[in-house]
Amino acid sequence: MEPNLGLRDRKRLATRLRLEDAAVTLVLRDGLEHTTVDAISELADVSPRTFFKYFESKDAAILGLRQVEIAESELAEQCDRVAEHGLIECVIHLLLTVIGPPSTRLTMREDRLEILRRHPHLLTTQLAQFTQMTTEVTDAVAALVARDAHFAGGSSAELAASADLVLVLCGGAVRVAVKEWAEMNPTDADGAAEQLESRAISLAREVSVKLS
Amino acid sequence: MEPNLGLRDRKRLATRLRLEDAAVTLVLRDGLEHTTVDAISELADVSPRTFFKYFESKDAAILGLRQVEIAESELAEQCDRVAEHGLIECVIHLLLTVIGPPSTRLTMREDRLEILRRHPHLLTTQLAQFTQMTTEVTDAVAALVARDAHFAGGSSAELAASADLVLVLCGGAVRVAVKEWAEMNPTDADGAAEQLESRAISLAREVSVKLS
DNA sequence: ATGCATCACTGTAAAATTGCAGTTGTGCAA
DNA sequence: TTGCACAACTGCAATTTTACAGTGATGCAT
Structure with a gap:
């Protein structure tokens, strides 16, 4: 689908998708208020600190809202x-x-x-x-x-x-x-x-x- | 200006104005990043917990944005x-x-x-x-x-x-x-x-x- | 004046979010 | 291949924000 990406970008994309999936999965399973950033991060195999490098907030991860930067x-x-x-x-x-x-x-x-x-x-x-x-x-x-x-x-x-x-x-x-x-x-x-x-x-x- | 208010409402209004003043004063004096909610609350003589009963966020207090509820x-x-x-x-x-x-x-x-x-x-x-x-x-x-x-x-x-x-x-x-x-x-x-x-x-x- | 319902206030703990500093992995050129 | 610049990741500490539970003050009807 996206073969024109280097290893770094592919990993980054994969991590973001893993975080999105983890967020959606956990919210559907445990409910919004019982889903913590720690749990999402753990399921996606990254540290909670890294979570916020990808998403501005817990809600943003659940909704899959990436932050845009325009050239x-x-x-x-x-x-x-x-x-x-x-x-x-x-x-x-x-x-x-x-x-x-x-x-x-x-x-x-x-x-x-x-x-x-x-x-x-x-x-x-x-x-x-x-x-x-x-x-x-x-x-x-x-x-x-x-x-x-x-x-x-x-x-x-x-x-x-x-x-x-x-x-x-x-x-x-x-x-x-x-x-x-x-x-x-x-x-x-x-x-x-x-x-x-x-x-x-x-x-x-x-x-x-x-x-x- | 607003004499048609009971004691409770007058106190509440006063507290909100004290918080707004404290926020603006401290930000102008110490800068936005060096002004904490704790400091604002202390200057306004309320607990930090009370601060969030009046404003949704530190920024909201600085800007004086009250939360609206419409009948x-x-x-x-x-x-x-x-x-x-x-x-x-x-x-x-x-x-x-x-x-x-x-x-x-x-x-x-x-x-x-x-x-x-x-x-x-x-x-x-x-x-x-x-x-x-x-x-x-x-x-x-x-x-x-x-x-x-x-x-x-x-x-x-x-x-x-x-x-x-x-x-x-x-x-x-x-x-x-x-x-x-x-x-x-x-x-x-x-x-x-x-x-x-x-x-x-x-x-x-x-x-x-x-x-x- | 009294009693009650409600609201304001507070303390504590937990979760969310950010800043800082250090480590590791990747892209790239020599 | 090696080395460098940079980006990604992480841990830690501080701050922000929310949830819960309890105490005291206020409004109001009696």
Whole structure:
């Protein structure tokens, strides 16, 4: 699946998956509150200290939320699509790029949905993490908004405010699209990226039209 | 200022303000990383355990973020404005109601802005808390959206998705408006509520128009 | 004024999270 | 192959945060 990775990266990926599996397994078996970081780490054969090198919190491990770091070059590349496509399309594509493709392991996805049903407060964690991800691209979105014809001519402060709002709207659209996809599409995971992008764009468009 | 409070509530309010003052004072004096919850609690004359009865985290105390709990009745009352006003206006008014009026203590506001400048990561905390607040009114917003003429006729899932996006857009508008107000309006704190509402509405309207 | 229900406060212990320093394994070039 | 730079892993200590259980203060009806 991923043969183009060196030994170091393969080990790292394996450790992360082992931690995710351990977290999900133990939570389903013992319940969220009786599952400790120590137990997860032990089952995954790493020290508790290492656990936090992979995940920001226990919840993040259970949900499989990796921390993103974006290369400036990637962002700049994405930003050269404004002329051809619309602003909403560009921002959503940017967001989907940084959050990466959804997990292809169907069992895992089912298990996580079950955990989310049992512990709704995890939705808060998920939302917070997602929001944090989106803020990482704030500067890039500001640049995109500044180039858009509809927003041109505003003051610096106005542009910054507009960028902020465009970002939260598109981020929300992506979040809703991902959620719908996770809940409704148990079969193929191939066209996922395209489906997500298409759905998110139509959601954002629809709302902005109906609100104006 | 607030004579219509019993002894218990007055004491509680005083304790919260003492904790906020202690947190801000110590952070400005010793720096964020050298200020412990123990020190804050000691200066405020409560136990560290009590600290967490008032604030969810050290950061929340520094920023003065109180945890909100909304009465269902209040929400229902707000929701009866859809017919007369637009959807955006209603949702923003709802949000401003639940987050309450901004702090009127100017020194405190200045001090906190200074701390935010020195420790940008606190913005993440602030944003997360704000997002959490907004999600508390998800159901009420869903009801508002369902009543709105532009959104009527959609399926249940479509309505839920739309409500989600309307909420993040309005929430973002309020957040931007509050931020602008905190940074630019050192004088009167009286018309604050109206200014905030007006600014947030125009922000949300403008973006939805330009995006559509 | 009295009694009761409730809430605020506290101590203790356990779990979660972070910082620091040291060891080991990996990638890479000589 | 050897050696170096760096990343991953670990242990340890300190801090943050939560759960539980108990004590005292407050609000309120009588």
